[in-house]
Amino acid sequence: MTTTMTALFGGTGPHWAPRQVAVPEPGPGQIVVRTHAVALNNTDAVMLAAADPSTGGSGKEYRAGYEFAGQVSAVGDGVGTATVGRHVMGTAPAAFAQYVLADHRHVLPIPDGLGYSEASALPTGLLTEHGALTTGGFRPGQSVLITGATSSIGLIGLQIARALNAGRIIATTRSAAKHDLLKQAGADTVVITGEQDLTRSVLDATAGEGVCLALDHVGGQTFAACLPATKVDGAVVNIGRLGQAASTIDLDALSYRHLRLHGVSFGFTRAAELGAVIAAAGRDLLPAVADGRVRPLVDRTLSFDTAAEAATRLRSHQAQGKIVFAVP
Ligand SMILES: NC(=O)c1ccc[n+]([C@@H]2O[C@H](COP(=O)([O-])OP(=O)(O)OC[C@H]3O[C@@H](n4cnc5c(N)ncnc54)[C@H](OP(=O)(O)O)[C@@H]3O)[C@@H](O)[C@H]2O)c1
Numbered sequence: 001m002t003t004t005m006t007a008l009f010g011g012t013g014p015h016w017a018p019r020q021v022a023v024p025e026p027g028p029g030q031i032v033v034r035t036h037a038v039a040l041n042n043t044d045a046v047m048l049a050a051a052d053p054s055t056g057g058s059g060k061e062y063r064a065g066y067e068f069a070g071q072v073s074a075v076g077d078g079v080g081t082a083t084v085g086r087h088v089m090g091t092a093p094a095a096f097a098q099y100v101l102a103d104h105r106h107v108l109p110i111p112d113g114l115g116y117s118e119a120s121a122l123p124t125g126l127l128t129e130h131g132a133l134t135t136g137g138f139r140p141g142q143s144v145l146i147t148g149a150t151s152s153i154g155l156i157g158l159q160i161a162r163a164l165n166a167g168r169i170i171a172t173t174r175s176a177a178k179h180d181l182l183k184q185a186g187a188d189t190v191v192i193t194g195e196q197d198l199t200r201s202v203l204d205a206t207a208g209e210g211v212c213l214a215l216d217h218v219g220g221q222t223f224a225a226c227l228p229a230t231k232v233d234g235a236v237v238n239i240g241r242l243g244q245a246a247s248t249i250d251l252d253a254l255s256y257r258h259l260r261l262h263g264v265s266f267g268f269t270r271a272a273e274l275g276a277v278i279a280a281a282g283r284d285l286l287p288a289v290a291d292g293r294v295r296p297l298v299d300r301t302l303s304f305d306t307a308a309e310a311a312t313r314l315r316s317h318q319a320q321g322k323i324v325f326a327v328p
Helices: 042-051 116-120 123-135 152-163 176-185 198-205 220-226 251-256 271-290 304-316
Strands: 004-010 017-022 030-039 067-075 087-091 099-103 107-109 144-147 169-173 189-192 211-216 230-238 260-263 298-303 322-326
Touching (some): 017 304, 030 116, 067 099, 067 116, 067 123, 087 116, 087 271, 099 271, 116 322, 123 152, 123 211, 123 230, 144 152, 144 220, 152 169, 169 176, 169 198, 176 189, 189 198, 220 230, 304 322
Parallel strands (some): 144 211, 169 189, 230 260, 298 322
Antiparallel strands (some): 004 017, 030 322
16 A cells, blocks of 8 residues: 655745655545546635745645545545445545545545546536525526636536526626637626626616626626626625625615625535535536536646646636646
8 A cells, every 4th residue: 555645735936846745544534535636726826826935925835736536545434435436526625636635525426427637627616606506595597697707616607507497697707708618608698897897788688687696706896796786685695706805885786685695615614514515516416417517617637747837827817617637
């Protein structure tokens, strides 16, 4: 049995650096997964920058990564031994490694026919977008606005809304060149922010009423523009702050429309609650993943040896979909 493995560390410079570390052992309720692919998230770029000593970051080294797919190689007490050998995708810290230690509640089975590369690119999108829809009180038939919809998780959110029988789906991007990408992912209406006024465009597309539910990945004044674009008794859920964390909102729009505002951050959710969010996403969405209605877009598959290229691509925001590492 192998006792050491390669893992990627941040805090060493502008890119991740490989180190040899011990293969983890599972404690109670935990599993160890031999990873075959791990996927990158916007958060990985934010953490890399915050720790990069060459640009004034903390210089504190940390094990990078959150999202993986592979095969269960060991289980701890309280996890059935039949679990060993299962093909799973999931979320756990320190995922950029050949073996990852995970809470057994934080993985989903990989449906037949889905490769490791695509599977690794799904868990964050599935749990975040399904969790946000649930938080916003989504029901089939409701209209949904998704801002920052070309983000990796936004594209999953679009497909999920379609698979769960949303009514009209309106999606935003800053780039006219990505119009067709959003249409293909399930958008009925695409708003090119910068060229079109977001609130006006949404009202025009919804007979002046606004959408039932807005999922916002951008924050800043895009979040503010979602409020008057949401119908009476509707909900706005902030998921990401790709633009800015600070926002000046119109309280008249909030109060006169009786809106509900929510924020979700599943990286800061207690383990048992996250387990319930993942279980609900699996229950509602695995059939749609299995039959191809929900599929991640993989921008490119790289390796730990080309981690610098991956970090540069992630920071560029030019990627269409997920960047994935195939794990040796
Ligand atoms: N709440 C949670 O639990 C949770 C979980 C995961 C991720 N997140 C957050 O969700 C967001 C999306 O994550 P991701 O990993 O999917 O991102 P990503 O794939 O890196 O998103 C890239 C896209 O974001 C858009 N974008 C970049 N900068 C922008 C800006 N200043 N204003 C508007 N749009 C901008 C660009 O789209 P266009 O060029 O097409 O406009 C770009 O293609 C991030 O803020 C992330 O931190 C939250």
